Amino acid sequence: MANVLISGTKPEAITAGQLTGERRHKLIGDLPEDYKFETELEPYMRSADAYVFMPDADPLLAMSVLVAKRIEPDTYWNKPVVFVEEDGKRHPIAALFEDLSARGLAKEKPAEVFTIAKGIDQVRDVIGKVTEAPKAAADTSANTGDLATIQSDEKRPDTMIAVYCSASTKKPADLALAAEAGNSIAQRGWGITYGGANVSMMGAVASAARNLDGYVLGVATAKVWKHNRELDPDNTDIPMSELKLTDDIYLRMKEMFMPEAGKPVKGVMVLPGGAGSAQETLAMLQLRKAEPVFKDVPLVLINADGVWDGLAKAAKAYGLEEGKDFHVYPDVKSAMPFLDKAVAALDARPDWPVSDIDQAAKKLGGWRSDRRPAAGPASDIDAPAAKPGDQPAP
Secondary structure, eight states: OOEEEEESOOOTTOOHHHHHTTSOOEEEOOOOTTOOHHHHHHHHHHTOSEEEEOTTOOHHHHHHHHHHHHHOHHHHTTSOEEEEOOTTOOOHHHHHHHHHHHTTOSSSOHHHHOEEESSGGGTHHHHTTOOOOOOOOOOOSSOTTTSOOEEOSOOOOSOEEEEEOOSSOOOHHHHHHHHHHHHHHHHTTOEEEEOOOSSHHHHHHHHHHHHTTOOEEEEEEHHHHHTTTTSOTTOOOOOOSEEEEESSHHHHHHHHHOSBTTBOOSEEEEOSOOHHHHHHHHHHHHHHHHOGGGGGSOEEEEOGGGTTHHHHHHHHHTTOOBTTTBEEESSHHHHHHHHHHHHHHHHTOTTOSOSOOOGGGGOOOOTTSSSOOOOOOTTTEEOOOOOTTOOOOO
16 A cells, blocks of 8 residues: 655545555655754655645655656656646646746756646556555765865854755856855845855855855755765865854754744845755745744845746745735846845844744744645545644644
8 A cells, every 4th residue: 555645625525445446555644834844854754655735835855856866866766746737727846847948947847756637537547557666765875974165263143045946057157146145245234044055046146246255155065065066076165154054954954044043044045056055935925924034034036037937836826925925026236225124123122033933923824824735535645744733723
């Protein structure tokens, strides 16, 4: 019996038997709405043998599965992914990935990593053929205990900005944009957290900031760092004040958002990038549910040449609002005045950041605020096991 993860609202009339054909696979439901992606998402993904994403599926989960197919192919490549499209409407995440692929920003072709089902009745054509996959052991070939980190004597600025961008493009315009972002942030005396590379846009943003004596915190996974996957071996410049290594990409994202316990970044800037940068943006939106202190951290998409049109459209499809939940600017120059005001507003608030927040503040809206996936009959779909102390959903 295989585990089939179904995210989003499953039609009440569809039973597990109807969904999977002759094989009665076990259906796994969604995580709680305010799950902590840095610890809960990866084991949840790994437990499934196939994935079905309804139109209102968790977007971070959906994009993370697609990214996992690239970075952990031994575990995820052969696990089927089905996006269900209904009423002639495109699935937001499938459409986003297709847009990134068409722009050359996703290495895989959409048909290589997922199937589109025009209605729930077509899902069984794919899922009915699934068998339980051998469970791959977690990769321990590199862990943070094996590798050295970088730590300077520089004082970390009070204001840190997380910057996400490509580690592969070599287009001069993209590299110039990244350098402009590094310059603009460093000129204000702010620090940068980024993915810890010295290549492509990552290297450009960090080097530009360091050239102005800006503080740069690189956060990389031990596996990527050990195998030099985002480092230029011919470039001895490691443009960082500090390097942190994490065991996986989910802890990496959380460290970039929260470089110091109790002190989140004061802004997130997303430069042109691929599926990984889209995943990181969705992670920020999920983090606002798990830790409400992040709901006031401004999220800025630098939409050069319309690179993030698909991401903005997907966010809106899930009920998020441009100008409230995220902000879109065509270039760095036009975005910086907004960040100046947003950072100043946070600095002026004596109540931010705070550690003790009324749990009612977690009702922040988002992709499942008004259309939370139904759990379905207990015999048909199982929700992930509750953690000790969890309260039942209302």
